[in-house]
Amino acid sequence: MTHLVFFCGHAGTGKTTLAKKLIGPxxxxxxxxxxxxxxDTLFGGYSAAAMGMLTGDPNDRDSPLFLQHLRDPEYRGLLDTARDNLELGISALVVGPLSREVRERRLFDRAWLGIGTDVALRVVWIHTSEETAHQRIAERGNPNDAYKLAHWDEYRQRRFVPSGEICKDLVMFDNTAPSRADYEALLAHLVGEPHGSSAMPPVPV
Incomplete structure (x- = not known):
């Protein structure tokens, strides 16, 4: 059986860092x-070239132009690449904000994803406080975040915390200051093992 795991969440929540920590275990x-x-790794260079040509700002990832014309093609390419790997027997850990797709529960729609029931599907929403996210974004100094920081009041309106029916089957992970036990509980859930299973490999901290 192959696995399709999504690490979703807003900027500054530590999605990529968490993915790199857990992929080996x-x-x-x-x-x-x-x-x-x-x-960002798959499409960052392409989008930088496109936005540089269109607006003169290669680091723009949050303006209305980017969101209306490049956001969805980036995500479709991300999912298409995941599906190609799954068809070859390689599981995929997919990292991206995907907030709209979580809100609309598209990531639980196997027909929309183009996957069968033979693929184990997990969706994780990684979150932290707005203040922590803002601090992390400012400290990492990524030029792609310049628009967010300059238009924070506008950007923060797109931030949301899943609740109600949206949370059905959605794994919530607080990445503010997780412990080893938190990492291992998440890992156990991703592979369908009961919490505390001795089969779980140790997670580096």
Missing amino acids: LMRASATPFCLLDK
Whole structure:
């Protein structure tokens, strides 16, 4: 069985750092090869070239122009790449905000994803406080975040915390200051093992 795991959440929540920390233990626990598909790594260079040509700002990832014309093609390419790997027997850990897709529950729609019931599906919403996210974004100094920081009041309106029916089957993970036990509980859930299973490999902290 292959696995499709989504690490979703707003900027500054530590999605990529968490994915890199867990992918090794995840492969060992599931006995399955995984690829790590990060939206920014896959499409960052292309989008920088496109936005530089269109607006003169290669670091723009939050303006209305980007959101209306490039956001969805980036995500479709991300999902298409994941599906290609799954068809080859390689599980995928997909990293990206995907907030709209979580809100609309598209990531639980196997027909929309183009996957069968033979793929184990997990969706994780990684979150932290707005203040912590803002601090992390400012400290990492990524030029792609310049628009967010300059228009924070506008950007923060797009931040949301899943609740109600949206949370059905959605794994919530507080990435503010997780402990080893928190990492191992998440890992156990991702591979379908009961919490505290001795089969879980140790997670580095």
